[in-house]
Amino acid sequence: MKQKNNLQTEPLLRVEKLVVEYVTGRNRCVHAVSGISFDIARGEIFGLVGESGCGKTSVAKAIMQLPRPTAGKVLLNGVELTNLNRQELRLLRQKFQMVFQNPVSSLNPRRKIGKSIAAPLRAAGVKDKYQQHEQVHKLLKSVGLSPEQYHDRLPFQLSGGQCQRASIARALICDPQLLVCDEPVSSLDVSVQAQIINLLSDLKTEYGLSMLFISHDLAVVKNICDRVAVMYLGHLCEIASTEKFYQHPLHPYTRALMNAIPHPDPELPPTKIGILPGELPSATEPPPGCRFHTRCPRAQADCSSKIPSLREVGPDHQVACHYPHFEETG
Numbered sequence: 515m516k517q518k519n520n521l522q523t524e525p526l527l528r529v530e531k532l533v534v535e536y537v538t539g540r541n542r543c544v545h546a547v548s549g550i551s552f553d554i555a556r557g558e559i560f561g562l563v564g565e566s567g568c569g570k571t572s573v574a575k576a577i578m579q580l581p582r583p584t585a586g587k588v589l590l591n592g593v594e595l596t597n598l599n600r601q602e603l604r605l606l607r608q609k610f611q612m613v614f615q616n617p618v619s620s621l622n623p624r625r626k627i628g629k630s631i632a633a634p635l636r637a638a639g640v641k642d643k644y645q646q647h648e649q650v651h652k653l654l655k656s657v658g659l660s661p662e663q664y665h666d667r668l669p670f671q672l673s674g675g676q677c678q679r680a681s682i683a684r685a686l687i688c689d690p691q692l693l694v695c696d697e698p699v700s701s702l703d704v705s706v707q708a709q710i711i712n713l714l715s716d717l718k719t720e721y722g723l724s725m726l727f728i729s730h731d732l733a734v735v736k737n738i739c740d741r742v743a744v745m746y747l748g749h750l751c752e753i754a755s756t757e758k759f760y761q762h763p764l765h766p767y768t769r770a771l772m773n774a775i776p777h778p779d780p781e782l783p784p785t786k787i788g789i790l791p792g793e794l795p796s797a798t799e800p801p802p803g804c805r806f807h808t809r810c811p812r813a814q815a816d817c818s819s820k821i822p823s824l825r826e827v828g829p830d831h832q833v834a835c836h837y838p839h840f841e842e843t844g
Contacts, residue, residue: 516518522589522597524592525551525553525554525555525556526555526558526590526591526691526692526724527577527588527589527590527610527692527724527726528553528554528587528588528589528601529550529551529552529553529573529577529586529587529588529589529710530540530574530586530587530588531549531550531551531585531586531587532547532549532550532551532583532585532586532587532588533547533548533549533583533584533585533586534546534547534569534572534573534575534576534583534584535547535584535695538798541797544797544798545748545797545798545800546557546569546572546797547569547572547573547576547583547748548574548748548749548800549585549586549749550748550749550750550792551750551824552743552750552753553701554678554692554724554725554726554778554813555724556691556722556724557718557722557723557724558724558725558740558741559714559715559718559724559725559727559738559739560724560725560726560727560739560741560743561727561728561729561735561738561739561741561756562727562728562729562743562745563728563729563732563735563741563742563743563745563771564727564730564744564745564746565730565794565838566730567614567745567747567797568745568746568747568748568794569745569747569748569797570696570697570728570730570745570775571615571696571697571728573610573643573726573728573745574694574696574726574728576588576772577595577694577726578610578612578694579595579596579598579612580612582596583596586801588692590606590609590610590692591609591691591713593606597812604637607689608634608638608689608690608692608815609690609691609692609694610628610690610691610692610693611634611686611688611690611693611694612685612693612694612696613678613681613682613685613693613694613695613696613697613698614681614698614700614745615696615698615699615700615701616821617674617675617677617680617681617701618669618670618674619679620677620681621677621680621681621684622669623668623669623670623743624668625668625844626665626666626667626668627654627665627666627667627668627669627672627680628647628650628654628661628664628665628666629652630669630680630684631650631653631683631684631687631744631758632647632650632660633684633725634647634684634687634688635649635687635688635708638688643829644723649688650683650685651665653683653684653686653687654680654683656683656686656717656720657679657682657683657686657707657713657717658679658709658713659676659680659683661722664676664680664844671749672705672735674701674702674703675702675703675706675709675710676708676843678698678699678702678710679710680712682698682710682713682714682717686717686721689721691722691723691724692723692724692725692726692816693714693723693724693725693726694725694726694728695714695725695726695728696728697728697729698710698713698714699730699731699734700729700730700731707734710757711734711737711738714727714738715738727739732771732775733775735756736756736760739756739829740755740756741753741754741755741756741759742754742756742759744765744767744768744771745801746767746805746806747795747797747805747806748797748800748805749805749821750824751765751767751768751806751833751834751835752764752765752767752768752831752833752834752835753824753831753832753833754830754831754832755830755831758830758831760772763839764827764829764833764835764836764838764839764840765806765833765834765835765838765839766806766811766812766837766839767790767806767810767833769839770790787823790809791809792808792809797807801818802818802819803810803816803817803818803819803820803821804810804817804820804821804822804834804836806819812837812839813837814836814837816836817836817837818827820836821823822834822835822836827840
């Protein structure tokens with residue numbers, strides 16, 4: 515009984531000091547992810563936000579071991595994925611699946627939707643075609659697609675939203691515990707985005723899923739995530755519950771992201787508060803110290819030499835900043 519309780523309290527996914535680096539054609543190293551750590555609890559939707567080029571997709575691919583990270587650990591249910599050989603990883607991959615950003619290109623254009631959804635079952639050794647057929651029909655219904663209408667269609671015969679629903683069904687066919695969603699709605703129309711967000715939220719409850727939800731849209735993240743982490747140039751800036759993240763952001767970069775959200779009131783004058791000076795530094799030559807200090811309005815001398823560590827500043831709230839906005843949180 516004690517072991518069972520420990521299993522329930524342990525996070526489903528644990529990422530420890532994850533490093534992802536790529537070597538370019540000119541032998542220059544791209545520091546995509548630089549030693550980040552976070553946990554995802556069972557049944558939690560964990561949001562990862564940041565501007566383009568900050569390393570969000572590299573984190574997702576490193577968790578999926580596509581490719582394996584340069585350094586660090588990725589543990590699922592206490593099993594370190596980075597230590598598994600190819601066969602062991604293939605067997606365990608049923609427990610963690612990915613939903614990609616472009617739903618159309620993530621499906622085989624020459625394979626019918628039903629066969630694409632059933633492919634993970636066949637890879638897992640399920641050879642019974644009747645069982646495959648039943649599972650595919652069940653998943654199509656779960657994601658809001660009629661099996662009679664969509665089972666034998668090709669991807670080009672579906673809309674982007676329908677392709678994403680089919681991709682989600684494919685990811686769920688082997689009953690995973692974790693879904694890694696890499697900007698799953700960014701290429702869809704706004705009305706379709708809401709449908710997919712509602713679908714993922716319902717599926718979380720129905721299947722008891724945990725999710726890593728990657729996005730650059732703070733409004734989308736607010737509606738689905740339990741906790742949110744902010745990433746900037748390979749480092750984590752802040753992790754907080756969704757409520758605290760939106761009500762009391764502490765990191766200057768998080769504040770800038772919040773202030774950049776447009777307001778729907780046409781009477782309000784445009785604001786420049788969320789516009790940061792300068793441009794995102796190169797990941798091949800990141801600045802020393804705090805990577806945000808070259809654009810930070812609160813930067814001091816020590817920010818350019820000392821890397822801030824991610825520290826606990828309150829319940830469900832961590833921040834990596836030498837001079838956070840404590841005085842403005844009330």
